[in-house]
Amino acid sequence: YMVDDQGVEWVRGVCRFCGTGCKVWLGLKDGKPVRIRGEKNSAINHGFLCMKGMLFYKLFRHPDRLTQPLYRKSKKEPFKPISWEKAFDILADEMIKAMKKGGYHKNAMGWSGIAYYGSGQCLTEETYLFQKLWRCVGSNHVEGNPRLCMASAVGGYLTSYGADEPAGGYRDIDNAETIFIIGSNTAEAHPILYQRVAMRKMANPDVMVINADPRVTRTSRIADIHMQFKPGTDLALLNAIANVIVNEGLYDKEFVEKYCAFHAFTPGKDKVPLKGHKVSFEEYKKFIAKYTPEYAARICGGNITPEMIRKVARRIATTKTVSMWTMGINQRIRGVWANNLITNIHLLTGNVCKDGADSLSLTGQPNACGGVREGGGLCHILPGHRVVKNPKLRHQLEKIWGVPKGTIPPKPGYHTVKMFSAVSYTPEDRKRFKGLKPIYFMWVNETSPMQSLPNLKRFREGFAREDVFVVVSDIFPTRTSELANMILPCAFHFEKTGVYGCTERRSQLTPKAVKAPGQAMPENWMVVKFAEVLSKKLAKQSDPEMRRRAKIVYDALVKPYKAVVDKDPWWELPKVIWTEYSQKVTKGRDNDLSGATYEVLLERPDGVQWPAPTVEIAKKGGTLRRFVVGKDPLATALAKKYPSKFAGWEIIDYGPLHKDYKFWVWCRPYKGAAEEPDAEYPFYLSTGRIIDHWHTMSMTGRIKEIFEANPYAWVEVNPKDAQRMGISTGDLVLIETRRGKNIIPAKVATDQGPMEGMVFVYWYDQDKKRMINFCTKDAFDKGSKEPEFKICACRISKYAPA
Numbered sequence: 001y002m003v004d005d006q007g008v009e010w011v012r013g014v015c016r017f018c019g020t021g022c023k024v025w026l027g028l029k030d031g032k033p034v035r036i037r038g039e040k041n042s043a044i045n046h047g048f049l050c051m052k053g054m055l056f057y058k059l060f061r062h063p064d065r066l067t068q069p070l071y072r073k074s075k076k077e078p079f080k081p082i083s084w085e086k087a088f089d090i091l092a093d094e095m096i097k098a099m100k101k102g103g104y105h106k107n108a109m110g111w112s113g114i115a116y117y118g119s120g121q122c123l124t125e126e127t128y129l130f131q132k133l134w135r136c137v138g139s140n141h142v143e144g145n146p147r148l149c150m151a152s153a154v155g156g157y158l159t160s161y162g163a164d165e166p167a168g169g170y171r172d173i174d175n176a177e178t179i180f181i182i183g184s185n186t187a188e189a190h191p192i193l194y195q196r197v198a199m200r201k202m203a204n205p206d207v208m209v210i211n212a213d214p215r216v217t218r219t220s221r222i223a224d225i226h227m228q229f230k231p232g233t234d235l236a237l238l239n240a241i242a243n244v245i246v247n248e249g250l251y252d253k254e255f256v257e258k259y260c261a262f263h264a265f266t267p268g269k270d271k272v273p274l275k276g277h278k279v280s281f282e283e284y285k286k287f288i289a290k291y292t293p294e295y296a297a298r299i300c301g302g303n304i305t306p307e308m309i310r311k312v313a314r315r316i317a318t319t320k321t322v323s324m325w326t327m328g329i330n331q332r333i334r335g336v337w338a339n340n341l342i343t344n345i346h347l348l349t350g351n352v353c354k355d356g357a358d359s360l361s362l363t364g365q366p367n368a369c370g371g372v373r374e375g376g377g378l379c380h381i382l383p384g385h386r387v388v389k390n391p392k393l394r395h396q397l398e399k400i401w402g403v404p405k406g407t408i409p410p411k412p413g414y415h416t417v418k419m420f421s422a423v424s425y426t427p428e429d430r431k432r433f434k435g436l437k438p439i440y441f442m443w444v445n446e447t448s449p450m451q452s453l454p455n456l457k458r459f460r461e462g463f464a465r466e467d468v469f470v471v472v473s474d475i476f477p478t479r480t481s482e483l484a485n486m487i488l489p490c491a492f493h494f495e496k497t498g499v500y501g502c503t504e505r506r507s508q509l510t511p512k513a514v515k516a517p518g519q520a521m522p523e524n525w526m527v528v529k530f531a532e533v534l535s536k537k538l539a540k541q542s543d544p545e546m547r548r549r550a551k552i553v554y555d556a557l558v559k560p561y562k563a564v565v566d567k568d569p570w571w572e573l574p575k576v577i578w579t580e581y582s583q584k585v586t587k588g589r590d591n592d593l594s595g596a597t598y599e600v601l602l603e604r605p606d607g608v609q610w611p612a613p614t615v616e617i618a619k620k621g622g623t624l625r626r627f628v629v630g631k632d633p634l635a636t637a638l639a640k641k642y643p644s645k646f647a648g649w650e651i652i653d654y655g656p657l658h659k660d661y662k663f664w665v666w667c668r669p670y671k672g673a674a675e676e677p678d679a680e681y682p683f684y685l686s687t688g689r690i691i692d693h694w695h696t697m698s699m700t701g702r703i704k705e706i707f708e709a710n711p712y713a714w715v716e717v718n719p720k721d722a723q724r725m726g727i728s729t730g731d732l733v734l735i736e737t738r739r740g741k742n743i744i745p746a747k748v749a750t751d752q753g754p755m756e757g758m759v760f761v762y763w764y765d766q767d768k769k770r771m772i773n774f775c776t777k778d779a780f781d782k783g784s785k786e787p788e789f790k791i792c793a794c795r796i797s798k799y800a801p802a
C-alpha cells in the first residue's frame with residue numbers, strides 16, 4: 001500500500017485474468033479505482049501488463065454488476081430480488097430435496113443428486129472452502145472449469161514426473177537457448193510470457209524459437225522455425241523428434257541410465273490410460289523405431305519435412321531448451337499422451353531441473369493451479385495434491401478437519417462432461433455413461449459452462465430442465481445465469497482478500513481495497529453462512545445419514561470460522577481459511593505453503609513458490625526449482641552427480657516422484673482425433689482465444705475499449721480454401737458439424753491463420769449464432785477427461801440468407 005504525490009492510493013495484488021499471474025498495483029482516488037499499473041519488482045512481469053490487465057479497474061462500478069440475490073421458482077419466470085437469509089433458506093431446502101432424490105451411495109461418490117462446479121478464477125480459499133463443504137456434506141461431485149483446460153497437463157506431469165506442476169518456471173525462459181512452443185499461441189493467450197520470449201531472443205540472436213502449430217499466429221511470427229502440421233498429428237511429430245535423438249545417439253546416456261525408467265500403455269494389458277507397465281530402454285527404442293522423420297512427415301503433412309524434424313531434434317538435444325504448451329496439446333483426446341511426449345524429449349536429453357531447461361505447461365486461468373489443482377477443486381482430487389481414491393490421504397485430511405473417519409466418500413464424483421450429462425440425463429447420456437445417476441442441484445461459481453462446454457446444445461437443454469435447481473454465484477450475468485433459479489452476487493477481485501496460484505507454483509495475495517457494490521459478498525462468507533443454515537436443516541431430517549452430516553458440516557464449516565465470519569468476512573475470514581489450508585492441509589505435502597503466511601505474501605512483490613515449508617524459506621520466495629536437492633533421493637543424487645550445475649541453488653524439495661525415484665519416459669503411439677474430416681465434413685474446426693478477450697467475455701466484453709476493438713468472433717479461413725469457395729473477408733459463413741451450426745463472419749487469413757483444410761473460430765462471443773461450442777465435440781481424453789475442443793470435423797459454406 002502506498003500513496004503517490006497526486007494523492008492516488010496504490011494497493012498491490014494480482015491480475016484477474018490469465019494464468020501468467022502478473023503483479024499489479026490498483027490505483028484509487030477517493031476510494032474509486034482509477035488506474036492499474038504493473039509491479040516493476042515482480043519476477044513475473046517486471047512492470048509490464050497486457051491490455052486486459054491494465055483495464056480491469058473499469059469493471060468495479062460497471063452498471064451490469066450483480067448486486068443482490070435474485071430468485072425464481074420456475075426458469076420461465078422473471079427473477080425477483082430476495083434477501084441473503086431467504087436465499088440460503090431456499091438453497092438449503094433445494095439441496096436437501098436433491099440429496100433425497102438422488103440418494104446416498106455409501107461406498108461410492110456419496111450423495112449423487114448435488115454438484116458443485118467451480119472455477120480457476122475464484123480465490124484458493126474459496127475453492128478450498130466450497131470443496132470442504134461438499135466433501136463434509138458427503139459428496140465428491142466437485143468439479144471445475146480447469147477440467148476444460150489443464151487436466152491433461154496434470155495427467156502428463158503425474159505420469160512423467162510422479163508429481164503435478166512444473167519443475168522450474170518462467171526464469172528458465174530467460175536462460176534458455178532454445179524455446180520450443182507447441183500448441184500455444186503464447187502471444188495472445190499469455191502475452192507477457194510471449195514478451196519474455198521475444199526479449200530473450202532480442203537479447204541473444206543465437207536463441208532459437210521453434211513454434212509448432214497448425215496455424216500461423218502472432219507467436220509463429222518470431223519463430224526461426226514454424227512447424228505447421230495437420231491438427232492432431234503432433235504425437236507422431238514428437239515421437240519422431242525422440243527417434244532422431246535416440247538413433248543419432250544425442251540423448252544424455254548417463255541421465256537416462258540413472259534417472260529414467262521406461263513405461264508403456266498396452267490396451268488390454270493396462271486398464272487405465274494414465275497407468276502402464278515397465279519396459280526396457282531397448283523396448284522403447286523398438287517402439288520409436290517406427291517414427292522415422294520420413295514416416296512422421298507423411299502423417300503430419302503441412303510444411304513438415306524429415307530434414308526439419310532432424311534439425312529441430314538436433315537443436316533441442318544440444319541446447320538448453322524450454323518447452324511451452326497449452327490448450328493445443330491439452331484439449332485433445334490424447335492430451336495426456338501429448339504432454340508425456342513433450343516431457344520425454346526433455347528427459348531423454350537431460351533438459352530438466354536446470355536453469356534454462358524445463359518442460360513448462362502454461363495454465364490458462366489465474367488460479368487453476370493454486371485453487372483447483374492444489375486446493376482440491378476436481379472430482380478426483382482433494383487439497384494438497386491428495387487423491388480421493390487413497391484412503392490414507394482421505395483420512396489424513398479428515399483428521400486435519402476434525403471430522404470422523406469416512407466423512408469423505410471413497411470414490412471420485414463425476415468429471416465435467418459426465419457431470420453435465422447427469423444434469424441433462426437423456427437416454428443418450430445414460431447409454432454413454434453406464435449407471436449414470438441424475439443430478440438435481442448444481443451450484444456454479446464464477447464460470448459460465450453454458451457457453452464454455454463443448455457440444456453445448458444438449459447441456460443447455462439439461463440446465464433448462466425445471467427439475468434441476470441451478471444456483472449461479474458470479475459478478476456479472478452470463479449465458480449460464482440466464483438458465484439459473486438463483487443468482488448470487490459475488491464480490492470482485494480487490495473487493496475481497498485471497499490468494500491466486502499461477503503456472504509456476506507461485507502463490508500471490510490480493511487484498512481487499514474497494515468496497516463491493518450493493519449486497520455483493522465474498523464466496524467464503526456465502527459458504528459459511530449457507531453451511532450454518534444447511535446444518536440446522538439437516539439436523540431436522542429423519543434420514544440418519546443427513547443428521548450425521550449436520551454435525552460434521554457444523555464442526556468443519558461453521559465452528560472454525562464463526563468468530564470472524566460476521567465480524568470481518570473481507571480480511572479475517574480468508575486469513576483464517578488460508579492459515580488452515582496452508583499450515584495444516586498443505587503441510588508436508590509437495591505443495592507445502594506453511595511458511596507463506598498472509599504477512600509474508602503481502603511483503604513480497606512476487607509471492608512465494610512452493611514448496612515453502614518455513615517462513616524463512618517463504619521470505620526468500622520459496623523454491624525456485626523442484627526435484628533437485630533435499631530429502632528426495634533422486635534429487636540428491638542428481639545434485640551430487642552434477643555439482644557444478646546445481647551449485648548455489650536454494651532448493652529444497654520432498655515432492656512425491658514415482659516410487660522408483662525415476663522420471664518416466666513413455667511409449668505413446670500416434671492416434672488421430674476423435675473425429676477426423678471426411679467427405680461430408682471435410683474441414684478441421686479448431687477454436688481458441690484472442691489477446692483482447694477473456695474466456696466468455698463476461699468481463700472483457702464490458703470494457704468499452706476492448707469490446708469495440710473486437711465486438712464479435714470471426715472464422716479464420718485459409719486463402720486457398722476461401723478462393724475455392726468464393727468466400728471473402730466479411731462474408732457470413734455457415735459452419736456445420738454433426739452437433740450444430742453457427743453463422744460467423746469470415747476473415748480470410750492473409751498474415752495469420754489456419755492451414756489449408758482447417759478453419760479457426762474464437763469462442764468468446766456470447767451471441768448464440770456465433771457461440772462456436774454448439775459445434776464442438778465433447779469427446780474427451782480417457783485419462784484426464786479433458787474434452788477435445790481443438791479438433792472436430794466441419795463443413796463450411798458462404799451463407800446466403802433466404
Ligand code: SF4
Nearest residue numbers: 015017018022050053
Ligand atoms: Fe493479466 Fe495475463 Fe495480461 Fe499478465 S498477461 S496482465 S496476467 S492477462
